Amino acid sequence: MALFPKPAEGSWTQHYPDVGTGPVSYQDCISPEFYEAEREAVFKQAWxxxxxxxxxxxxxxxxxxxxxxxxxxxxxxxxxxxxxxxxxxxxxxxxxxxxxxxxxxxxxxxxxxxxxxxxxxxxxxxxxxxxxxxxxxxxxxxxxxxxxxxxxxxxxxxxxxxxxLAKEPPTTLTEFLGSMITDLAGYPFEEMPERYDFSADIDCNWKVFLDAFQEYYHVPSLHTQEATPDARPQMMKGFEAPHYQLDGPHRMVSTSSVPRRLWPANFQYPIEMETRSGLFGPWNEPDLGGELSGTNPGRIKAWAADNFQIFPNLEILIWASGWYLVYRYWPTSHNTHRFEGTLFFPPAKTASDRAAQECAVVMFKEFALQDAGTLVGTQQGLDALGDSSDFPLNDQELLVRHFHKSVADWVANYQGSGVNA
Ligand code: FES
Ligand SMILES: [Fe+2]
The missing domain is CATH 2.102.10.10 (Rieske [2Fe-2S] iron-sulphur domain)
Known part of the structure; x- marks a missing residue:
């Protein structure tokens, strides 16, 4: 795995000049015609x-x-x-x-x-x-x-x-995934069969919700409860992810956190202290045996999580604390979709392991609802703005920018050549 250090000069976004720095149109989230194009060009072409x-x-x-x-x-x-x-x-x-x-x-x-x-x-x-x-x-x-x-x-x-769903897929699955994703093949996914599944029908375009999980710019303001009252002033100064990476239509961002020995100071609910668990998962990490293959490609210190966004509608979120999440966003119309979220853990060996996992699940639901709570209003706003829906995105929103461009590229490419790779 090649290392991708933070660019010495400029921003992450300028490091990937193809994505540009101008405002981004959300026409792709409100147009029934674009949705019809996506159905053919993206969902009947991609793995x-x-x-x-x-x-x-x-x-x-x-x-x-x-x-x-x-x-x-x-x-x-x-x-x-x-x-x-x-x-x-x-x-x-x-x-x-x-x-x-x-x-x-x-x-x-x-x-x-x-x-x-x-x-x-x-x-x-x-x-x-x-x-x-x-x-x-x-x-x-x-x-x-x-x-x-x-x-x-x-x-x-x-x-x-x-x-x-293509008659003849233009690429094999591993060609499609590319090396940033396939480097994860040695990660011990198979050691985590204990799972909790959720799904929700949501009244917004699939890309609107996917975007909520592609940047952490919103965390200090939308997820204020994540920090204890003492820690909030620090949190409100803003958040920076230490590593971003793009590979073909796929993308990832890593996060870091305070050292794990200081975690209890960052949790505020009594249940988190009792179960030794919270949004970041159980505190007692399972022994997964050695290096976690393909994770933390930026080799950042105090690594907390990798958020891999696999085109078009899959996210794998790998936590340093030894569990992972999968999200899928299935469009059901131009302004509705079905969200699926699944948490995967190693088998609980003790009752307290189980309690810690279940606390992580409850915290996940709480934070997912905070994210989901914005969506219907956003879709309404996008619909109201119509043609004027161009938005300025900052450097932390690189993945959002890249995602909308990737979808647009696939649609344009398919309409030009009839295939996508
Ligand atoms: S046996 Fe299936 S439709 Fe008749
Ligand atoms: Fe969020």
Whole structure:
């Protein structure tokens, strides 16, 4: 991993001249036409993370994923050979949705040896082959081999399951991710199967919420409660992240914090003191064995967290204290999206480990709600401003600037050439 020290002169933003320094338009968050363009150019071209291998830990385990932005539902399954596969969740007889439980639009998961359509009972093996047709003799020249489930490109990196909805993805998954992300492959994600999942339907464009997690400029003012009253004056002087890095359409920012031995002085809720845990996770870090591969690429001192933003809609937030978070932002229209947040921890070994994890989860929810609380008003404001929605972004908002440019570039590129890489 090459080191990327803070530029000796100028700003982080000027270090990446392609992103520019002018005001940034948020037309891309209010325009139904741009949303239609994004659907084709971004969400049907980029590799999309839909889950983790722990979701399909055993042969026969499956889950479904609704991807409204691509107008489809997918089945992700580990077949009897152990391969993770993805298919459109559509029966080849007459298009019935194949896998669902009580509500056809709701996601579901489980374990099975075959998928059976609820409509006329056609049956498919876990590798997608059509294996049974009710009253097959009444069809005309039906070749079952021609009517398997429609596959979707699917690949796994570091336990993250990605799909690509293009007929022919222009790049492999590892080419798409690039070295800044693939350097993380040795990080012990698999040692953290203990998880807490949240999702929320939010009335704003997916990029508006994603932006809230791409800069820490807002932390001192929006998250004032993060500091004890004594520490607030210091906090209000402002925040600086010590490292930013861009790589293709992906980006990351690292943060540092006070030394961990001083942490208790920075927490203010009694429950944090009792459980020895807070927003930054449990204080007693698990032993993850050695260097945390690919993390802290800037080699900053007092490293606290890495926030990797993987194009288009995935964030992996790795905490120095031995746990990680995943966020996904799934557009459902030009001004709505579904947010998913999952916290991953190593298995709790004691009751106090569990209490510490659960306190971290509660604190996460509190802070996520502080971020989410601004969103509907922001979308309303963007809609009201319309064409005038150009905003000045500062050096700490480099990732915001780069994100909107990356989406715009993908749309322009696709409209010019019909493919994206
Ligand atoms: S639509 Fe599935 S069996 Fe008829
Ligand atoms: Fe925030």
């Amino acid at each position: 999309l993370n839909v889950g983790r291998v722990e979701d399909v830990a055993d042969k026969g385990r499956y889950f479904t994923k609704e991807i409204e932005v691509a107008n489809t539902s997918l089945i992700i399954v580990r077949d009897l050979e152990g391969q993770v596969r993805a298919f459109h969740n559509i029966c080849r007889h007459r298009g019935n949705k194949l896998v669902w439980n009580d509500i056809p639009s709701a996601e579901t998961s489980g374990s099975c040896r075959a998928f059976t359509c609820k409509y006329h009972a056609w049956r498919y093996s876990l590798d997608g082959s059509l294996t049974f047709v009710q009253q097959e003799g009444e069809f005309f020249d039906l070749e079952k081999a021609d009517y398997g489930l429609v596959p979707v490109h699917c690949d796994v990196w570091a336990g993250f399951i990605f799909v690509n």
